[in-house]
Amino acid sequence: MKPTRPGQQSGFLSRRRFLRLAGALAGGSLLAACASRTPASLGDTPFLPRLATWPAGRRAAVAFTFDWETAMGGLVHSRSIGDPNVDQDYLLRARRMREGLATTMAIFAPLAIRATYYATGYNFLRGNREQRQFLGNPIFPWATQANGWTSDRWTTTPWFADDPFGTVESHPEWYFGDLIEPLREAGHTIESHTFSHFHGGLVDPVTWRLDLQTWNNLAAERGVPPARSLAFPWSSSAGMSDASWDELELAGITSVTRLSNQAQYSLWEVDQDGVVLHPRPCWLPGREGRMMACPDFYLTVSRTSLALVQIERAVETGGMIDFWAHTEEVVSAEQIASWQRVATRVANDIRLWVAPLDELATWSAAVAEVRVEADALDAQRGDLHLQLTNPTRTALSGLTLHVPAATQQVFVEDVELETLRGRLSWRMGWWPAAALVTLDLPAETVLRMRIVT
Numbered sequence: 001m002k003p004t005r006p007g008q009q010s011g012f013l014s015r016r017r018f019l020r021l022a023g024a025l026a027g028g029s030l031l032a033a034c035a036s037r038t039p040a041s042l043g044d045t046p047f048l049p050r051l052a053t054w055p056a057g058r059r060a061a062v063a064f065t066f067d068w069e070t071a072m073g074g075l076v077h078s079r080s081i082g083d084p085n086v087d088q089d090y091l092l093r094a095r096r097m098r099e100g101l102a103t104t105m106a107i108f109a110p111l112a113i114r115a116t117y118y119a120t121g122y123n124f125l126r127g128n129r130e131q132r133q134f135l136g137n138p139i140f141p142w143a144t145q146a147n148g149w150t151s152d153r154w155t156t157t158p159w160f161a162d163d164p165f166g167t168v169e170s171h172p173e174w175y176f177g178d179l180i181e182p183l184r185e186a187g188h189t190i191e192s193h194t195f196s197h198f199h200g201g202l203v204d205p206v207t208w209r210l211d212l213q214t215w216n217n218l219a220a221e222r223g224v225p226p227a228r229s230l231a232f233p234w235s236s237s238a239g240m241s242d243a244s245w246d247e248l249e250l251a252g253i254t255s256v257t258r259l260s261n262q263a264q265y266s267l268w269e270v271d272q273d274g275v276v277l278h279p280r281p282c283w284l285p286g287r288e289g290r291m292m293a294c295p296d297f298y299l300t301v302s303r304t305s306l307a308l309v310q311i312e313r314a315v316e317t318g319g320m321i322d323f324w325a326h327t328e329e330v331v332s333a334e335q336i337a338s339w340q341r342v343a344t345r346v347a348n349d350i351r352l353w354v355a356p357l358d359e360l361a362t363w364s365a366a367v368a369e370v371r372v373e374a375d376a377l378d379a380q381r382g383d384l385h386l387q388l389t390n391p392t393r394t395a396l397s398g399l400t401l402h403v404p405a406a407t408q409q410v411f412v413e414d415v416e417l418e419t420l421r422g423r424l425s426w427r428m429g430w431w432p433a434a435a436l437v438t439l440d441l442p443a444e445t446v447l448r449m450r451i452v453t
């Protein structure tokens with residue numbers, strides 16, 4: 001459900017403003033928006049060990065994520081643009097959305113892959129016999145044919161009007177509440193695809209606030225933590241006002257995906273096949289250190305081999321990629337085979353770290369804050385004394401540093417680290433052959449380190 005039309009509404013983040021926010025007004029590349037906040041100490045002293053981007057010496061990171069919506073979430077409101085299944089019966093699609101949960105979980109279980117499911121609000125309900133109303137039972141006058149809907153019905157009909165007020169048993173297409181527990185027990189994370197499945201760029205900030213709160217409230221009813229990550233319905237980030245972005249931030253959203261693929265908003269360059277050339281998480285322009293955007297790759301049967309190319313691009317650039325689809329798109333034998341192929345390829349590649357998207361983003365944001373500073377240099381004994389500071393609330397297990405090739409011993413808080421051989425593991429230690437040290441750096445902690453060369 002990727003939008004392809006540029007928006008016309010006022011209040012859009014204009015290209016000019018976007019460039020200014022990106023710090024790239026003077027003709028610089030938009031990719032400048034991706035510049036990370038590298039701690040000054042890293043650049044100042046050339047011989048200081050360099051932090052690796054990903055844990056345990058992994059070269060790149062991969063997330064598997066799904067947009068997962070009930071009949072209410074999006075399907076009943078079908079918008080034509082960029083949706084390959086828009087002409088199909090929405091109840092049939094909702095049944096496939098359900099089915100795709102089982103098929104994807106079955107693909108990931110034997111590979112020990114934990115994925116992220118971006119859910120809409122009705123996914124949390126076991127039914128709605130009580131006839132609860134949400135967000136004040138809104139009507140969205142922007143849901144017009146001009147904006148890509150198949151009719152103008154939603155300009156006069158409340159968005160949740162078709163709720164059959166049934167149960168999981170009577171209307172399994174409408175409520176997915178019975179699927180929440182199995183999903184969480186398997187280790188997957190559930191994040192926000194908005195409660196309403198609305199167009200992010202067309203709603204006002206107050207609606208955003210209500211929507212994010214309502215999603216969190218219903219999630220809490222099912223024991224699911226508040227959302228930290230959000231996937232835009234219809235990739236509708238284009239047109240988001242600053243005030244709307246503020247609401248996401250205030251609600252605790254720290255990472256976003258399914259960003260608009262409109263050229264003026266795209267943070268990543270893609271080749272002619274749609275492969276992201278330098279796939280890596282980027283701070284959202286103007287929200288550096290607070291909100292991270294992640295590049296995604298729409299995985300379909302015809303793009304399976306391109307996905308393998310995309311993995312290699314991620315490894316080459318030390319980045320990350322989010323492979324995604326709707327769960328309804330992983331139900332046919334061909335679709336399952338495609339996902340199985342990519343998932344197996346990723347799970348068996350020692351260079352890749354696979355984790356839920358929110359965990360990848362949280363890791364990446366925390367590592368950007370870690371400081372590596374020279375404590376004192378004992379040149380005569382060839383010792384390098386360092387101080388590692390993690391000012392964040394994120395525990396960094398398996399944080400990896402590149403150390404000088406001539407390193408002979410590594411001490412952390414005066415305890416010598418074990419010298420490891422062979423494959424990298426999550427254990428603390430150091431690998432002479434790779435000149436890599438891996439250690440656990442707890443949250444809000446300073447560690448002393450000594451490197452003997």
Ligand SMILES: [Zn+2]
Pocket residue numbers: 001067068069074193197232233234
């Ligand atoms: Zn969606």
